Amino acid sequence: MIAGRSGTQKSGLALFWVAQMGLPTLYYSADMSPFTASSRLASMVTGDTTEQVEAGMAAGGESRARYMSALAPSKITFAFGSPITWQALDEELKAYVELWDAYPQVIVCDNLMDFDAAESDYTAQMAVMSGLTELARSTGATVIVLHHASDKSWEAKTDPWAPPSRDQVKGGLSEKPELSLSVALDPHSLEFRIAVIKQRMGPSDPTARKYAVLWCEPERTRFHANSPLRRAQPTLVRPSS
Template sequence: MLNAQRALTRNVQGNAELPRVPELEPLYQHGARPRRGEVIMVAGRSGTQKSGFALFWTAMMGLPTLYMSADMSGFTASARLASIVTGHTTEQIERGMSDAAARQMYLDAIAPMKFQLCFDSPIRWTGLAQELDAYVELWDSYPAIVVLDNLMDIEGCESSYEAQMAAMAEVTDLARETGSTILILHHATDKGWEAKSSPWTPPSRDQVKGGLSEKPELSLSVALDPTSYAYNIAIIKQRMGRSDPSAQQFCTLRAYPEHTRFGPYKGTFNPPGVIDL
């Protein structure tokens, strides 16, 4: 048991803000304060670049990351990481991997990334435990960030609300035991009036399936306008800061899906050039 003074002294460093990504400055200005050791949810309807956003965000923070996905193939995830670093499209990367010189340049470009990838389908708790044990064995520490992509792809959570609730409890315990930030992706409903009448507005908290966005310390709701590539993000839950459960207040980024990159909505996109094919 800790008194208030000891609890604050012990936990203040572990709950520091995550490194800020300059391209996401509009999100921080909107009031988001993602912190270390928290559970963070990114929720959105199908096809809203949740995985791409999670990859970009975690890659750009530069922290040791374990990314577990049942929602992407190994090629898709690794090509997206290469795209983030080089600014090249997935198509360019796929074409370049057939050329020995370009292949080596791509491999060298992503070599410094502190990423471990796992593609179990479904995501199993035993598999996650083994991955964490292997990570500790290799690096003598837990990863700073663990991404679970996504909640409904965790074993037993495909259609069971009770299993999803239990999974969120497990995720919370995992964050507390390891000190890792757990970033979990989840779906919002594609049905209902809001999804049909305003598909490019972030879903409100009550549209997140199972009401599970109430559990994390920070829950973000995302939507993509495919006509302008405006990427709208609402803070629908934040334990220590601004939030709007209705998702009517949101910030806007610009998505570049072909590059797996995001940035301010107004401005010129200058992809980092690493390889000239």
């Protein structure tokens, strides 16, 4: 699970992560349009901003061909629709197997609250998490689900750029996955903070006060181990104050 408050680049991290993996992936999004998803992926690959990609795609000709060429090697298959239903997800998986004669190695569901009836119902959300666990077991795929943390907690108001602690993840559902990450983006420094709030077979910090730091380029859907101003330095790992 990747959990965070609204506007913290959860989808950006998930997309960047699976692109870096280079594994056959089915990415089911209820948040992004097909054009947005392809623009973000092309931006990531070429280094152009999403605005430049969108302008180039609209212009057509050589510009469009350049971006289409950049997208060609990608192993990410997108599926779209809101709400996400089990029938739709099952049909997408069947179509994927029909095309590739194998299950995807990674399945991303963006996000939990966009599943049918799971917007606010805890029982429905738990059923989705159980279903995703069974999906991982039956397909052998790594399943990544995105989820929201509270925007109304005291911590969200007083320290909004810190990763939410485990008890701030809506519904307490971060305890279900094998690994749960809590993320936050400081819009001023563009520090992207990632805390391990639950890990079945390793260390974690439910308070999210210990976190790793990446630097984010939202306009290019890119994440870096070092600040653009200090790329020569090693990755920082720091506790929050």
